[in-house]
Amino acid sequence: MVVGTGLLGTSVALALRSAGADVWLTDRDDRVLALAVDRGAGTPGPPPQPVDLCVVAVPPGAVADVLCDVQLAGYAAAYTDVASVKAVPLRAATELGCDLSTFVGGHPMAGAERSGPQAARADLFTGRPWVLTPTPATSPAALGAARALALACGAEPVVLSPDEHDRAVAVVSHVPHLLAALAAARLADAPAALVALAGQGVRDVTRVAASDPDLWVGILSANAGPVAEVLDAVAADLARVAAALRAPAVDDAVRDLLVRGRTGRGRLPGPRSQPAPGAGR
Known part of the structure; x- marks a missing residue:
């Protein structure tokens, strides 16, 4: 499942679809969601049953709130994000009481000048570093799921602390x-x-x-x-x-x-x- 169908979220979805995975997409903007669906990035709406991984693809300031919402809904066994800042969202998630055992921060080191699903590419992450920022609370299963995501997108996983990142x-x-x-x-x-x-x-x-x-x-x-x-x-x-x-x-x-x-x-x-x-x- 991918929450947020901008450039990164839609690129993740396209990469996963290319790898043969089923992907569900949500976005607060119906127009943006429709563009991602039209590009073949996945099925609109939340999954009918819990999935292996939910990718929170929203700006840094929204990560914690969205993470808590999707965890409360029970959409996935593990959760990650793709925001380009790690320490501040993690602190916010901790303060909100998110389940940090099922979450590992992530940041694919790739992007483009243009934004939105129309600029997304299935090969955007190929050969790029994908930073993972587990904490002491992160479960091995969550870290493994995030690492598998990076590899499925053609990226090279790199593990750092949030502050190092x-x-x-x-x-x-x-x-x-x-x-x-x-x-x-x-x-x-x-x-x-x-x-x-x-x-x-x-x-x-x-x-x-x-x-x-x-x-x-x-x-x-x-x-x-x-x-x-x-x-x-x-x-x-x-x-x-x-x-x-x-x-x-x-x-x-x-x-x-x-x-x-x-x-x-x-x-x-x-x-x-x-x-x-x-x-x-």
Whole structure:
């Protein structure tokens, strides 16, 4: 069962359908649900009897409430989510009294600039890391079900704690998204003749800035602490470089940043079998 038929939820459903699984779909928006059903992602409505796994595919701020609702309804033997922040939803679920023994947090490191079921792909997760964030309360059966989901979607399961996950995505996803937005924002009020000179480089740097702002406000708010910490370090680097550029002669601060940037770029994993646009959301 998949609750929430946006980009990730529908992509999970399409991947499972491709693997031969029966999938039931629910969404609070009937129009969005109908689009997912039309794409062959599954059967609308809750399952007639409990299923092996329920995937909660909603924004971070809604995970806990939806999790409690589906657990109370008894829709599945185990539950997971696909939100890009883990610690805050887990705390909320704990406060609401959700059954943490049947739940394991999950985050497939894949996405796209476009949202909604119309952008979903069955191969979105192929070769991508799928982070699982069990707690001491998580049962082996729940963790096994979430791991099986990731493998069925063609992903590579990776186990981290919720806090480790949130610190990691601040570095590899959330702050890079903000930096793309900062670069793209320079173009918003720039003269048209200037923007017309833009080439592939600026398109590459700003690609993820085309994502839904409201979605990203929710993501960044839920991971505010780790994101702010990384941004402080970025701001310090920018301040040093700006000061160096204002000096009579450009000093080593500029070259140091460029060298560190090239080194960091070189540490990224090589292309995977099916690279996903906007990966890491």
